[in-house]
Amino acid sequence: MDERTAAKLDQAAIASPRRAPTQQRSRERVERMLAAASALIAEQGSDAMRMGEVAERAGVSIGSLYQFFPDKRAIVWALAERYTAESQACISAALKDVGDAEGFKSAFSELVDIYYQLFLAEPVIRDVWSGTQADKALRDLELADSRANAQFLVAVLKRLRPDADPVELETTAFLVWQMGEAAVRLAISVDREEGDRLVEVYKRMALRELVGG
Amino acid sequence: MDERTAAKLDQAAIASPRRAPTQQRSRERVERMLAAASALIAEQGSDAMRMGEVAERAGVSIGSLYQFFPDKRAIVWALAERYTAESQACISAALKDVGDAEGFKSAFSELVDIYYQLFLAEPVIRDVWSGTQADKALRDLELADSRANAQFLVAVLKRLRPDADPVELETTAFLVWQMGEAAVRLAISVDREEGDRLVEVYKRMALRELVGG
């Protein structure tokens, strides 16, 4: 949990409001700015969001915007922070009083569903945490590639498990592949030792799912 | 595989060279442009890459750059395309003549390692496919959050499996959590029906890994 705190401090250092709103009036205005930004991100994505448009929609001047947010990123971060806090509470609550494996299973399952619904429903989260979303076409290309690669897996699996449901097989292969990419991206983002461990665990998980044991 | 073809066509439609280099001279210059872009991305990331800098480093004018690439994205895409093609060949080769489950296991394992090494070694890939890499600080925040969330899982798992190795437990929880996020992101990127299936498969995989069966 230390690392999270460190990151928060880091964030504060880089993107803290240039000036914290202390008066009621300014606090309300900051809220309006965030609401405007949120709406614009939902409509067009954070990349297309224009600072001038945020200011106009919030009914403030561009100068006021920069009075409380040092730069464009800071606005997106501020929004992300809120959802992060929300989801933290949600996770904590869901897992708090789990007693046995069965309880864990249902709690975990529910948790995943909540996350899924949250992502489905909240465009800002989708934008902020969505990787290459900024470039929709690139994201599509990436997905298509991933699907194509998964097909190589499917071909092999159909030979190894001819009795398996093809749809299930495709879904599994696609997911496993995509997770492999996620695992590798994660692995290169942490130190080498942990990265190696992560890749090993991924391999074990994937193989167990694909060919059992 | 249809979708991949479609995406390629799409890409061609959006980002095809404004003019294909037909003469030897221009082909060499385009190579120099791509090499310059690749170097710059490796140094600072594609976001910080400046078109003027690419041109200068390639020893061409800014106009020449735009003669062959309609916009900045197109350069990044062109580079991504190369690695995509490379890795496709690699995957196909690795999985081509797998006969039984054991053969599959070793082939898959090797494939993952190759991917891992490729990502580790090639900065351009890291940049192009790395999601929020553009904003390094945001990526760090995301990682820290993911780690913090994984800690909730660790806490529960330590209760359920008190005899398990703590390091292994943390690694697994971190990976499973990160994969959950990846799964949800994937799920919201495809149609609802497939998304639902993907989430279900993820749950099954995760639970099997975390508490077995």
Added chain:
DNA sequence: TTGCAAATGTGAGGATTACTCATATTTCGA
């Protein structure tokens, strides 16, 4: 109440940068 310092508000303008286009030069086939 009054005065003043701190907080807040403003928007024209500076600075950066992706991208265009009119024009010049080179290539190459007829």
Added chain:
DNA sequence: TCGAAATATGAGTAATCCTCACATTTGCAA
């Protein structure tokens, strides 16, 4: 050899993030 197509150029345009000098409002101590 000639002309059309391909290629090369870089000053200029447009868009956009962000600054800053100055105006206004708020809160509070005298």
